[in-house]
Amino acid sequence: MLLYDLELPDIESLLKEWNEPAYRARQIWQGLYQHLYSSPEQFSNIPSALREKLGGEFIFMPFSVKTYRESSDKSTRKTLFQLADGNLVEAVLMRYGDPADDHKTGNIQSVKRKTQTGGQITDYESRITKTRRTLCISTQAGCAMGCVFCATGQMGFKRNLSSGEIVAQVMYYAQMLKVQNETVSNIVFMGMGEPFHNYENVMAAIDRLNAADGFKFGARRITISTVGLAMQIRRFADEQRQVNLAISLHAADDDERLAIMPVNKRYKIEDVIEACKYYIEKTHRRVTFEWALINGVNDTPETAQKLAARLKGLLCHVNAIPLNPTQGYDGEATDRGRAQAFKEALEKAGIPCTIRMRRGIDINAGCGQLAAYAG
Numbered sequence: 001m002l003l004y005d006l007e008l009p010d011i012e013s014l015l016k017e018w019n020e021p022a023y024r025a026r027q028i029w030q031g032l033y034q035h036l037y038s039s040p041e042q043f044s045n046i047p048s049a050l051r052e053k054l055g056g057e058f059i060f061m062p063f064s065v066k067t068y069r070e071s072s073d074k075s076t077r078k079t080l081f082q083l084a085d086g087n088l089v090e091a092v093l094m095r096y097g098d099p100a101d102d103h104k105t106g107n108i109q110s111v112k113r114k115t116q117t118g119g120q121i122t123d124y125e126s127r128i129t130k131t132r133r134t135l136c137i138s139t140q141a142g143c144a145m146g147c148v149f150c151a152t153g154q155m156g157f158k159r160n161l162s163s164g165e166i167v168a169q170v171m172y173y174a175q176m177l178k179v180q181n182e183t184v185s186n187i188v189f190m191g192m193g194e195p196f197h198n199y200e201n202v203m204a205a206i207d208r209l210n211a212a213d214g215f216k217f218g219a220r221r222i223t224i225s226t227v228g229l230a231m232q233i234r235r236f237a238d239e240q241r242q243v244n245l246a247i248s249l250h251a252a253d254d255d256e257r258l259a260i261m262p263v264n265k266r267y268k269i270e271d272v273i274e275a276c277k278y279y280i281e282k283t284h285r286r287v288t289f290e291w292a293l294i295n296g297v298n299d300t301p302e303t304a305q306k307l308a309a310r311l312k313g314l315l316c317h318v319n320a321i322p323l324n325p326t327q328g329y330d331g332e333a334t335d336r337g338r339a340q341a342f343k344e345a346l347e348k349a350g351i352p353c354t355i356r357m358r359r360g361i362d363i364n365a366g367c368g369q370l371a372a373y374a375g
C-alpha cells in the first residue's frame with residue numbers, strides 16, 4: 001500500500017489495528033508532509049520497531065527515477081518516473097528567478113489584479129514575488145483525449161494515476177527543493193493526462209496537498225488545465241475550490257476544433273463556454289483559456305476576432321503559447337510577429353492576452369511534449 005494514498009484518518013485506524021497510540025498517526029503524517037521524509041529511517045521520533053513495520057507494510061515512493069534532464073539554462077528539470085507496473089510518467093520543475101533576489105527591495109512586485117464580486121469587477125492589489133518554483137504534474141499515464149498536436153495524446157491512454165501517485169510527484173520535488181532551502185510555490189496540472197478524466201483522484205490529491213495539518217499547499221497556487229469536459233467543469237464549480245481553472249480551447253470554430261481535438265465531438269465550444277460561465281457565476285474566479293498558436297491554423301487576427309466574440313463578457317484571459325514541436329504532428333509554431341498580431345487583435349476586442357515564454361524545449365519538457373517515449 002502506498003502511504004501517500006492515505007488520509008490521516010486512514011493512518012489512524014491502521015495504527016489502532018496495530019495497537020499503537022493514536023498520536024503516532026499524526027507523527028507519521030507530519031513526517032511525510034511537514035518534514036518531507038521519504039523513507040522510514042528518517043522518522044527518528046518513532047520507535048525503531050514501528051519504523052520497520054512501516055517500511056515493511058507501506059510503499060513510501062511509488063516510482064523510481066528512470067531519467068532526468070535539465071535544460072541548458074538549468075531553469076527546467078524534467079523527471080521521468082517509472083511506476084510499479086512499468087508505466088512511465090513525467091513531471092517538470094520550472095524555476096523562475098533567484099530566491100535570494102526576493103530579499104532585495106524591488107524584486108517583490110505589487111500588481112493589480114481584477115476580481116469580480118457580485119457582478120462588480122474591481123481591482124485589488126496583491127504582492128507577488130518574481131521567484132517561483134512551479135511544478136507541472138501528471139494525472140494519468142498517457143491520455144485518452146487524442147489532441148493531435150500533443151505528444152501525450154499521440155501515445156494514447158494507459159491508466160489513471162492514484163491520488164498518492166499524483167501527490168508523490170509533488171513530494172519528490174519538494175524534497176529535492178528542501179535540500180536547497182527552497183519550496184514549491186505553484187503546482188499546475190498540465191503534465192501528462194486529462195485531470196478531469198481522473199476527477200476523484202485529482203481532487204483527493206489536491207485536498208491532501210491542501211491539508212492544514214500537513215503540506216498546507218494553498219489551493220490558490222494550484223491550477224488545473226482541462227481539455228474542456230463541460231460536465232466536470234460544472235461539478236468543479238459546485239465544489240467551490242479555490243483552485244485556478246484553465247481551459248484548452250485552441251480554436252474558435254467547431255469544425256476547426258474538431259480537426260485537432262476529438263473531444264469537440266462530445267462537447268462543442270459553446271458547451272465549454274456555457275460551463276465556464278457557470279463556473280464564473282459560482283466562484284467569481286477568472287478563467288484562463290489556453291491557445292497553442294499553430295502557424296496558419298489558428299493564429300490569424302480574424303481568428304482572434306472570432307475568439308473574442310465567443311469570450312465577450314466572460315471574466316477571462318487568454319494564454320497563448322507558440323506550438324511546441326512533437327513527433328506525430330507536422331504543424332509549426334507561430335512566429336513572434338504573428339503571435340504579437342494575434343494578441344493585439346484579441347486585446348483590441350477587449351480580451352486580455354499574454355504570450356507565454358517557451359520553456360524546456362531543448363529537453364522536450366514544453367507543453368504537450370511530455371511523453372514517456374520522448375525520453
Ligand code: SAH
Nearest residue numbers: 150190194225226227248290323324367368
Ligand atoms: N489535458 C490537459 C492538461 C495537460 S496539457 C489539457 O489539455 O488542458 C497542458 C497544455 O498544453 C494544454 O493547454 C494543451 O492544450 C497544451 N499543449 C498540448 N500540446 C501542445 C503543444 N504541442 N504545444 C503547445 N501546447 C500544447
Ligand code: SF4
Nearest residue numbers: 143145147150153227
Ligand atoms: Fe490529453 Fe491535454 Fe494532451 Fe489533449 S492536450 S491529449 S487533453 S494531455
